[in-house]
Amino acid sequence: MKQTTTSLKAFVFSSAMLASAGAFALPALQIGIEDGTYDMASEDSVTSATAFTLYALADTGIVDAGSFDFRLSIAVTPKLSTPTDLGSIVVNGITIDITDDMTYGTPPIEATSSSTDLPGHGIYDTYYYEVDFSFDTSNKATPYNVQDDPDGFALYGGSGDYLYYNAFDFNVSGYTGAGLHFDLYALDFDRKKPIVAFAPFSHDGSYNRREVPEPAGLALFGIALVGLLVFRRRSA
Numbered sequence: 001m002k003q004t005t006t007s008l009k010a011f012v013f014s015s016a017m018l019a020s021a022g023a024f025a026l027p028a029l030q031i032g033i034e035d036g037t038y039d040m041a042s043e044d045s046v047t048s049a050t051a052f053t054l055y056a057l058a059d060t061g062i063v064d065a066g067s068f069d070f071r072l073s074i075a076v077t078p079k080l081s082t083p084t085d086l087g088s089i090v091v092n093g094i095t096i097d098i099t100d101d102m103t104y105g106t107p108p109i110e111a112t113s114s115s116t117d118l119p120g121h122g123i124y125d126t127y128y129y130e131v132d133f134s135f136d137t138s139n140k141a142t143p144y145n146v147q148d149d150p151d152g153f154a155l156y157g158g159s160g161d162y163l164y165y166n167a168f169d170f171n172v173s174g175y176t177g178a179g180l181h182f183d184l185y186a187l188d189f190d191r192k193k194p195i196v197a198f199a200p201f202s203h204d205g206s207y208n209r210r211e212v213p214e215p216a217g218l219a220l221f222g223i224a225l226v227g228l229l230v231f232r233r234r235s236a
Contacts, residue, residue, distance in 0.1 A: 026145055026163075028197045029184045030057040031205040036150040043202040044181075045150035048210035050173040055141070055153050056133070056166040056184050063135045063164050068196055069187040070135065072168060073107045073118070075128040077179040077206070083127075086177040091131060092169055098177060102127040108187060108194065116193050121201045123181045135164040146203050172207055180207040 032055040036045045056072055076086070076098060086098040096102075103109050106117040106124035118124070140156035141163045156162040172180065182205040185198035 026059060026143060027200050027203050028059045028062045029186065029199040030146045030203040031055070031182055031184050031199050032057055032144075032146045032150055032153050033205050034151060034153065036205070038147060038150045039206070042206065043147075044204055044206040045146050046206045046208055048208050051169075051171045052207075054168040054170060054182060054205060056135075056168065057141065057146070058135055058164045060162065060164060062186055062197055063137065067188075069189070070133055070166075071108065071185055071187060072131045072133065073128050073181075073183040073185070074131070075123050075181040075183070076102070076126050076177055077123060077181045079123070079126040080177075081125070087174045089175050089180070090171040096129050098175060099127040102129045104128075107183070108185075110189065110194070116195070118183060118185060118195060118198060119201075123183070131168070133166050135166055137164060139165050139167075141165040150205075170207070175209075178209050182206065 031045055033045045033047045034053040034055070035049060036047045036052070038044070039046045054072075056070070058070070062068065074089070074091070074096070080099065081104065083099050085100075088095050088097045090096070104125065104127050106114070106120060107128055107130055108116075108118070109130060111117045142154045142156055143161050143163050144152035144154070146152065153165070183198065184204065186196045187194045188196045
């Protein structure tokens with residue numbers, strides 16, 4: 001019975017994805033970031049803001065196809081292999097201590113072997129935290145490709161195709177690390193390889209800490225600027 005159920009779910013999922021693929025050629029899952037930009041080198045939607053909204057975006061086919069679990073992974077970058085106090089972040093009002101509340105390795109946390117892991121894509125193994133969520137089918141967005149417009153989120157206008165979305169409000173002002181990486185994936189634990197789909201690594205996201213000049217550096221810049229002004233005045 002379990003095998004029959006699994007096969008049926010796979011068939012329904014595949015059929016739904018094929019049907020929706022013709023409507024607008026977009027990945028089944030994507031990550032967009034409010035006021036984000038697209039980094040061609042890392043192929044991520046990125047932000048350096050300490051408060052931002054991340055949008056988990058899903059094609060209607062993967063949500064409507066069956067009872068899949070959806071997760072957002074929040075991973076410390078660059079890779080970190082030892083427990084380190086890097087402060088905390090807040091996601092939708094929930095405080096996550098870095099790295100105390102995290103798991104080391106590669107998601108999903110239930111994976112029993114590397115063959116069932118999310119592909120590492122240069123991010124894992126590291127400390128990560130998974131957020132379980134479901135898509136509210138009343139939350140609809142206008143279809144867009146985050147690779148072309150990472151800040152292209154707009155509510156559905158009521159005509160034509162649409163995506164489902166889930167919003168995550170981040171505050172990372174208490175985080176002292178260099179960066180965070182975000183992955184989005186769908187899971188079906190009736191399958192040997194539970195990850196049914198994931199946002200392509202050209203459609204995931206990152207937070208990169210904005211470097212603030214050190215006071216000593218600012219002082220040297222100020223001295224140089226004063227010297228330049230004095231030189232110009234004497235030359236005149």
